[in-house]
Amino acid sequence: MTRTIIAQGTFDILHPGHVHYLEEAAAMGDELVVIVARKANVDHKETPICPAKQRRDVVDALEPVDRAILGHEEDIFVPIEAIDPDVIALGHDQHHDESAIEDELERREIECVVKRASAREPTADSEILSTRHIIDRILERRD
Incomplete structure (x- = not known):
């Protein structure tokens, strides 16, 4: 029986923290499906710079990822219902309320657990x- 894991995020400008999150998520099961947020769903921070399909394609090219898809524009749980995962892996610093996600999963009769990935500390000062x-560093250096 395949153990399916969902990870999700904006993945606007990929960095080692994203790779760490996706590697940890992949280690939780057999198949990692990543849901890449659409611009309409990003309301907790600045909107993404890169188009959704570009962000999806870059995430899909990463080794730990079996498949990357775009999120639903109106209901973020639609792809979760379709995939029916065993685990939803959240990034260590993602804004999501785990108990609210668990309540919605229960309401929709989706049986899976929610886990948080660990943080990754920088390995060098830079x-x-x-x-x-x-983005702040780019703006600072280009200003």
């Missing part, structure tokens, strides 16, 4: 593990 910090 390593940046945040899309926002990468």
Whole structure:
């Protein structure tokens, strides 16, 4: 029996923190499906710079990822219902409320667990593990 894991995120500018998250998520099961958020669903931070299909294609090319798909524009649980995962893996710093996700999964009769990936500390002083910090650095240097 295949154990399916869902990871999700914006993945606007990929960095080692994203890779760590996806490697940990992949290690939780046999198949990793990544749901890449559409711009309409990104309301907790600045909207993505890169188009959704581009972000999906880049995530899909990563070794730990078996398949990357675009999220549903109106209901983020639609792809979760279709995939019927065993685990939803959240990034260590993602804004999601685990108990609210669990309540919605139960309401929709989707039997899976929600787990958080661990944080990854920078391995060098110059390593940046945040899309926002990468953008800030670009703006600072190009200003």
